[in-house]
Amino acid sequence: xxxxxxxxxxxxxxxxxxxxxxxxxxxxxxxxxxxxxxxxxxxxxxxxxxxxxxxxxxxxxxxxxxxxxxxxxxxxxxxxxxxxxxxxxxxxxxxxxxxxxxxxxxxxxxxxxxxxxxxxxxxxxxxxxxxxxxxxxxxxxxxxxxxxxxxxxxxxxxxxxxxxxxxxxxxxxxxxxxxxxxxxxxxxxxxxxxxxxxxxxxxxxxxxxxxxxxxxxxxxxxxxxxxxxxxxxxxxxxxxxxxxxxxxxxxxxxxxxxxxxxxxxxxxxxxxxxxxxxxxxxxxxxxxxxxxxxxxxxxxxxxxxxxxxxxxxxxxxxxxxxxxxxxxxxxxxxxxxxxxxxxxxxxxxxxxxxxxxxxxxxxxxxxxxxxxxxxxxxxxxxxxxxxxxxxxxxxxxxxxxxxxxxxxxxxxxxxxxxxxxxxxxxxxxxxxxxxxxxxxxxxxxxxxxxxxxxxxxxxxxxxxxxxxxxxxxxxxxxxxxxxxxxxxxxxxxxxxxxxxxxxxxxxxxxxxxxxxxxxxxxxxxxxxxxxxxxxxxxxxxxxxxxxxxxxxxxxxxxxxxxxxxxxxxxxxxxxxxxxxxxxxxxxxxxxxxxxxxxxxxxxxxxxxxxxxxxxxxxxxxxxxxxxxxxxxxxxxxxxxxxxxxxxxxxxxxxxxxxxxxxxxxxxxxxxxxxxxxxxxxxxxxxxxxxxxxxxxxxxxxxxxxxxxxxxxxxxxxxxxxxxxxxxxxxxxxxxxxxxxx
Amino acid sequence: xxxxxxxxxxxxxxxxxxxxxxxxxxxxxxxxxxxxxxxxxxxxxxxxxxxxxxxxxxxxxxxxxxxxxxxxxxxxxxxxxxxxxxxxxxxxxxxxxxxxxxxxxxxxxxxxxxxxxxxxxxxxxxxxxxxxxxxxxxxxxxxxxxxxxxxxxxxxxxxxxxxxxxxxxxxxxxxxx
Numbered sequence: 060x061x062x063x064x065x066x067x068x069x070x071x072x073x074x075x076x077x078x079x080x081x082x083x084x085x086x087x088x089x090x091x092x093x094x095x096x097x098x099x100x101x102x103x104x105x106x107x108x109x110x111x112x113x114x115x116x117x118x119x120x121x122x123x124x125x126x127x128x129x130x131x132x133x134x135x136x137x138x139x140x141x142x143x144x145x146x147x148x149x150x151x152x153x154x155x156x157x158x159x160x161x162x163x164x165x166x167x168x169x170x171x172x173x174x175x176x177x178x179x180x181x182x183x184x185x186x187x188x189x190x191x192x193x194x195x196x197x198x199x200x201x202x203x204x205x206x207x208x209x210x211x212x213x214x215x216x217x218x219x220x221x222x223x224x225x226x227x228x229x230x231x232x233x234x235x236x237x238x239x240x241x242x243x244x245x246x247x248x249x250x251x252x253x254x255x256x257x258x259x260x261x262x263x264x265x266x267x268x269x270x271x272x273x274x275x276x277x278x279x280x281x282x283x284x285x286x287x288x289x290x291x292x293x294x295x296x297x298x299x300x301x302x303x304x305x306x307x308x309x310x311x312x313x314x315x316x317x318x319x320x321x322x323x324x325x326x327x328x329x330x331x332x333x334x335x336x337x338x339x340x341x342x343x344x345x346x347x348x349x350x351x352x353x354x355x356x357x358x359x360x361x362x363x364x365x366x367x368x369x370x371x372x373x374x375x376x377x378x379x380x381x382x383x384x385x386x387x388x389x390x391x392x393x394x395x396x397x398x399x400x401x402x403x404x405x406x407x408x409x410x411x412x413x414x415x416x417x418x419x420x421x422x423x424x425x426x427x428x429x430x431x432x433x434x435x436x437x438x439x440x441x442x443x444x445x446x447x448x449x450x451x452x453x454x455x456x457x458x459x460x461x462x463x464x465x466x467x468x469x470x471x472x473x474x475x476x477x478x479x480x481x482x483x484x485x486x487x488x489x490x491x492x493x494x495x496x497x498x499x500x501x502x503x504x505x506x507x508x509x510x511x512x513x514x515x516x517x518x519x520x521x522x523x524x525x526x527x528x529x530x531x532x533x534x535x536x537x538x539x540x541x542x543x544x545x546x547x548x549x550x551x552x553x554x555x556x557x558x559x560x561x562x563x564x565x566x567x568x569x570x571x572x573x574x575x576x577x578x579x580x581x582x583x584x585x586x587x588x589x590x591x592x593x594x595x596x597x598x599x600x601x602x603x604x605x606x607x608x609x610x611x612x613x614x615x616x617x618x619x620x621x622x623x624x625x626x627x628x629x630x631x632x633x634x635x636x637x638x639x640x641x642x643x644x645x646x647x648x649x650x651x652x653x654x655x656x657x658x659x660x661x662x663x664x665x666x667x668x669x670x671x672x673x674x675x676x677x678x679x680x681x682x683x684x685x686x687x688x689x690x691x692x693x694x695x696x697x698x699x700x701x702x703x704x705x706x707x708x709x710x711x712x713x714x715x716x717x718x719x720x721x722x723x724x725x726x727x728x729x730x731x732x733x734x735x736x737x738x739x740x741x742x743x744x745x746x747x748x749x750x751x752x753x754x755x756x757x758x759x760x761x762x763x764x765x766x767x768x769x770x771x772x773x774x775x776x777x778x779x780x781x782x783x784x785x786x787x788x789x790x791x792x793x794x795x796x797x798x799x800x
Numbered sequence: 801x802x803x804x805x806x807x808x809x810x811x812x813x814x815x816x817x818x819x820x821x822x823x824x825x826x827x828x829x830x831x832x833x834x835x836x837x838x839x840x841x842x843x844x845x846x847x848x849x850x851x852x853x854x855x856x857x858x859x860x861x862x863x864x865x866x867x868x869x870x871x872x873x874x875x876x877x878x879x880x881x882x883x884x885x886x887x888x889x890x891x892x893x894x895x896x897x898x899x900x901x902x903x904x905x906x907x908x909x910x911x912x913x914x915x916x917x918x919x920x921x922x923x924x925x926x927x928x929x930x931x932x933x934x935x936x937x938x939x940x941x942x943x944x945x946x947x948x949x950x951x952x953x954x955x956x957x958x959x960x961x962x963x964x965x966x967x968x969x970x971x972x973x974x975x976x977x
Contacts, residue, residue, distance in 0.1 A: 417861050663844065709847035751846075751856065753899060754865035760848060764856055764863040772844040772858045 070161040073117075076104050077157060081150055082512070082618055086519065089140040091486070096258045098146070099128055103251065107244075116156050116166040123173050124149050132270065200320035201262050201304070203311055207481070208260060210474050213312055215256045217404060219305045222249040226298050230291055237286035246294075247276040253301065265304050268325045271332040272297045278336060293335060297328050412464055419454075419461040420747065420766065426454045427768035462747065465505075469547045469556075470498040472511045476518050476545060483522045490529050490540045491522055497547035502554050506626055506646055510556070513622040517558050517642055518543065520616070525562035525640050535637065537561065549670075550779075553628075553762070556644040565634040567591045574600060592632040596620040655765065655775065657741040658724060660705045661712040664773045665737075666746060666765055667724060671778035673732065675724040675740060683718040691718070693734050695725055703781065704736045709760075714738045728782040735781065744768075748775060759784075814915040817938075819945050820887065820905040822870055823878070827905075828912070828938065828947040835890040835900060837908055840880050857902060859888060866902040872953065883907035891954055901954060912945070914938050919947060 080101040087094040102124050109118045127145060131138060148170070155167040203212060229246040232239060254269035272294060278284035300323050307321045429435060430447050473495050484491035526532075526541035533539050544559040567588055574580050574594045586594075594600055598617040623630045628646035655666035656675075674695070683693045683702055691702040702723065706713020715721030715738050723734040746765035751758065762777040817828035818837075838859070843866050845855040852871035856863050866886060870877060886902040919936040935949040 420861055711845065711847060749861075749863040751863060752865055752901075754853065754867075754901065755846060755849070755856075758846065758849065761846065764844070766858045766861060766863070770858055771842060772856050772863055774844060774846065774856075 070113075070157055073105055073108050073113075074154070074157050074161070076101050076108070077150065077154055078618070080105075082516070084143070084146055084150060087138050087143050087146070088486070089143060090137050092137050093482075093486075095131065095138065096255050099132065100251065100255060102128060114156075114160055114166060116169070117153075117160060119169075120149070120153050120156055124153075200322040201264055202318070202320045203308060205311060205317055207477065209312065210471065211260060211478070212308055214471070215260060216305055216309045216312060219253055219256065219301070220309075221406070222253050223298055223302045223305065225249050227295070230295055230298070233286055234288070234291055237291075240280070243276060243279050243286070247273060247280055250276060262304070264323070264325050265301060268297060268300060268329060268332075271329050271336075272301075274336055275332055284335070290335060293328075293331055297332065300325055300328055416461050416465065419458050423454050423458050424766065424768060424770055426450060428770070431768070459745070465503055466501040467504040467507055468499050468501055469507055469510075472507050472514060473498050473545060473547070475511060476514060479515060479518055480522060480543060483519060487523065488528070489522065489526055491526060492540055492542050493518075494542060494544045495546075496544065500547040500549065500554065502547075502646070506554075509622065509626055510646075513619040513644070514545075514556075514558075516616070516619045518545070521558055521560040521562065521640070521642075525560035525564075527563050531563075535563075550645075554646045556646065557641060558644075559639065559641040561639040564636040564638055564640050565592055565595070565632070566636055570594050589632070592634060595632075596630070655744055655746045656724065657744055657767075657773065658722070658735075658737040659739040659741055660709065660737050661714065663711065664741060664767065664771075665705075666744070666773050666775040667726060667735070668762070668775065668778060669743060671726045671728060673725045673727050675722055677721075678718045678723050680717075680719045693718070693723060695732070695734065698732070700725060700732045700734045702734045702736055706736075706738075726778045726782065728779040731782045733782050746773070746775070814913050816911055816913050817945070817947060818887070818911050819909040819940075820885070821907045821909060822873070822875060822905060826909065826943055826945045827869075828914075828945045829887070829889070829950060830947075831911055833889045833891065833950055835888045838886050838888060838902075840884045840886055840904065854904065857886070859900065859902075862900060864888065864900045864902055866904060868904050870904075870906075878906075880904065881906060889950060889954075891950065912938075912940050914940075914947075922946075 080098060083094045083097040083101065087098070102121065106121050106125065109121050124146070127142060127149075131142060152167055152170060158164075159166045205212070226246050226249050229242045229249070232242045233246070236242070250269050250273040254266055254273055257266040257269055275284065275290070275294065279286050279290070284290070304321060304323050307323075311317050311319070311321070430451060435443075435447070477493050477495065480491055480493040483489075521543050522541075526543070527535065527537075529539035532541060542561050544557070546555075546557045546559070548555050548557075570591050571580075571586065571594070574591075574597070575582055577600060579594065579597050579600060580586065596616050596619070600616070620630055623644055623646070626646055628644055631643045631645070632640065633643070634640040654669040656669050656672050657664055657666050659665075678693060683691050685691050691704075692699045693702050694700070702718065704713070706715075713721075715736060718736055721736050721738050722740050723736055724740075725732055725734050744767075746767075748763040748765060751761060751764050755761065759780045760777060762775045765773050765775055767773045816831040818831050818834050819826055819828045821827070841857055843855040843857055846853065849855075852868050854866045854868045854871075857866055868877075884904060884906055885908050886904055887908065888900055888902050891899045891901060919938050921936055922934040923937070933948055933953045935947040938945045938947060
């Protein structure tokens, strides 16, 4: 948060979060827990913002939502239709309130039916249902889905160990300074993040425990609970239980005892946590009733003690009551060597990475300026030459490494989708298979991260709206198993992500009718088919008949488009009624590197992506022939390939007046080829693609620009455009330049 | 075009402007938008762009577009003189990554402080001049400075980020065409 303008950033940040919240609310389903945790997280984020100088109304409004949410969280853990309705109303009110805050206009009136903001009035029902069910049942066990969730579990495992370590360190601080708000907050957030991850992976027992620990810290955060050494001990034993869970997940990932249920006692801990929350004094050794203790011992494995040895001094006090249990056999495999589980990863701030990459870029430029300096080149010292070569090699290697730091395979984003499809299909009783292709496609990790949200929306959309039920599919003569295909590939100098379903397709007439009904377009306006499809990206448009559908409240697709556009990408729709819909997302390679062939045209240098270059040669006189005295062709390996003189095509001067004075570079895009006539080949170079910025967003001829060795800028051709639109007329008509905006 | 939106400057009583010349004329830009001023350097031309888009330059690792204000205002082209500069402007919201864009000017003059009372609305030329880009006119030591509204100039280039466009609803409409 920027301290210089807390209020401004406060309201803007809050509005952002509220928008994200709206997305989540849109997908909430009655009697399901879908979206509960994200909603909780966003409200928590809002609460954090609201502690700074926000108007009273905003804080009170948040309190209302918090009470409802707590009610759900402590109760059934599922949304009711009524609750969803409340939340939607609340969202509308809150956005008005935030606008008023931003613009300093009067706040919207407080809705009558909401309770007046008294902190504890509705907070009361720490409903006993979960408590009761817990005290009767046996300890919950967790069975991991190692096959489908391996990647996610590995991620969760690594992240969680780190979080738990932070928690332990935080608790040490708290022990000496129990009122340190910053530390309480950070521990709270760590538990919260943990809970989110556990919830996502359906690790029920862990999630429950983390939830109660979080509530405890939340109470401490609101100064409703005093942090005593008893409380710290309690939190520590909770953290230890979570750590032992996590360790076991780690050992199962590595193959030890895979598939076995993991049992760690949480029931007793949860009861003590709830008791503490109710204001009873926690007493680690006395509070559990004798029967509980017995049960605890039955399950309490060596882990607890094992943990205590390496955790911290204060942990020993909790471990003490369990010491006697250490000789009992443990129900699940226990990691013997904790060092094995620590992954070889380092987390760092992205800006550090960015700075490093930028600096390396500058270094490479400086290096080549030294090497290419005429005075240096005139020196004949062999020793210097050798040193310079060594320098070049090292910088090149450094650059390659620095560049690759930011690139990650898209796999992580894709695998979350298989999870999503599985859940959605089960929920809607549809038969759906998800096919993933091109998971190894590398792209900027920033893009991968930001891609996850829009992908979730679109996959939900495809499964919900796109695919029919099995019965409908059979009736339409299709196999009952619906297919959603998610592919990623490098294309058109960018990254292309395709979401393809074989469902019912978009119905242009229905979309048009709906858009007219909503007043989004005038009654007499004519639209082409692709324009009609694009209507679904308009804010407030939705064709779903029922609002209670998984998607269908009109907050989905416009957000998707916004997200993609923020990544400077674009999204296209192809759809055939009855046969399916394909969404194509094209993202630029803002930070990707390409191998480029540098060519000279006139006085300027351009870069052609090497991937698209098939060959290059200097034509002999007579090799290039004309057809109808206009179109020039050259025979390349038996194929007549059209020649494109780059100078005239670009409207720039060119030295080669005859083909034999220049070089022909044969490029291909799909099946089609062109031979580009350029003045000279300068060399092959790996370059960082930099975006040309919004000024040139309609300049389809270029995929981007690169900073060259001497610090000047080289333009990178988009070969697909060159091949497809080499006729200038078609380029002008189909690709409007930016002046016409 | 007599009614000039002065809302952006009205909040503070005085604002600073960087003034520069194009031929014999003097112009001003809000200093808050000026990121830096660099000497003119080789510009890589971008094909198939309107004449006022001169090309791109490398500003310490960032590729930025360079526009020719003379061409934008349909003034006669002249080869860059000795004092020619590129003013690098920062568009968009500061909290997000701002869009940088360079404009070529004949010479940079000075930074002046102008109160609201010193800024007059642009005189009506009957539509013949590109007065939609003009925020107002100020007289400084007997010379006339035309103050430019840069958002309007660059909104046409698509050079303004979405965040900013959302606060300028009329522009957004023209942008989407």
